Amino acid sequence: MMEYDVDISTIPLHDYGNLVEYSLEDMGSTVRGTIMDILEDGKFPLIVGGEHSITPHVVSAYEDVSVLILDAHLDYRDTYEGMKYSHATVSRRVSEQIANDLLVCGVRSISSDEIKEGNLPNYISAKEINSMGEPVDRVGENFKSSRIYLSIDMDVVDPAYAPGVGNPEPFGLKPIVLKEIIHKLADRMVGFDIMEVSPTNDAGGITSNLAARLIYEFLGSRR
Numbered sequence: 738m739m740e741y742d743v744d745i746s747t748i749p750l751h752d753y754g755n756l757v758e759y760s761l762e763d764m765g766s767t768v769r770g771t772i773m774d775i776l777e778d779g780k781f782p783l784i785v786g787g788e789h790s791i792t793p794h795v796v797s798a799y800e801d802v803s804v805l806i807l808d809a810h811l812d813y814r815d816t817y818e819g820m821k822y823s824h825a826t827v828s829r830r831v832s833e834q835i836a837n838d839l840l841v842c843g844v845r846s847i848s849s850d851e852i853k854e855g856n857l858p859n860y861i862s863a864k865e866i867n868s869m870g871e872p873v874d875r876v877g878e879n880f881k882s883s884r885i886y887l888s889i890d891m892d893v894v895d896p897a898y899a900p901g902v903g904n905p906e907p908f909g910l911k912p913i914v915l916k917e918i919i920h921k922l923a924d925r926m927v928g929f930d931i932m933e934v935s936p937t938n939d940a941g942g943i944t945s946n947l948a949a950r951l952i953y954e955f956l957g958s959r960r
């Protein structure tokens with residue numbers, strides 16, 4: 738990573754392999770237990786997926802953490818298709834775990850049900866954050882905790898750069914915006930996931946490639 742003067746190959750990494758091969762019921766306790774073990778060992782968990790509904794289970798392993806979610810969708814429904822844990826209820830479940838100390842960035846789709854229910858979490862729209870400058874500076878400034886968990890739903894990125902997702906949503910973020918946010922927050926981060934990358938929907942692997950590079954940007958930015 739020439740920009741950061743870091744040789745990625747010198748950073749010790751362990752690939753835990755696939756963790757989620759269980760029923761939805763077992764998934765929660767398996768994910769939570771594994772993340773708690775990793776944290777107890779003083780290591781940094783980096784989760785790649787996969788269904789975004791995994792994220793609240795990861796967050797449940799932390800004490801004292803603020804959560805930043807980058808997502809095209811607000812995902813603040815209480816249930817979706819009868820399910821409490823779904824890709825459409827992620828921010829709602831997360832906010833319950835952390836007393837609503839949550840910011841969602843890159844949003845360009847909110848359902849009328851969510852608006853009707855009210856009490857929406859703090860969010861910054863895709864239009865605002867794409868302008869860079871002040872909206873990007875604001876990210877992470879108003880959290881209660883100095884420790885940040887970052888969750889990226891890959892659909893936050895414009896489908897021109899990341900078509901390989903389950904729910905593509907045009908007029909999204911340019912990759913450079915994610916790079917800026919990751920670089921700015923890397924030292925405060927205590928956990929990181931990149932979710933909803935769907936290789937079967939991808940075009941020439943560009944989504945996977947971008948997701949991998951975002952992980953590199955984090956590894957390179959951390960001091």
Ligand SMILES: [Mn+2]
Pocket residue numbers: 808809810890892893904
């Ligand atoms: Mn989404």
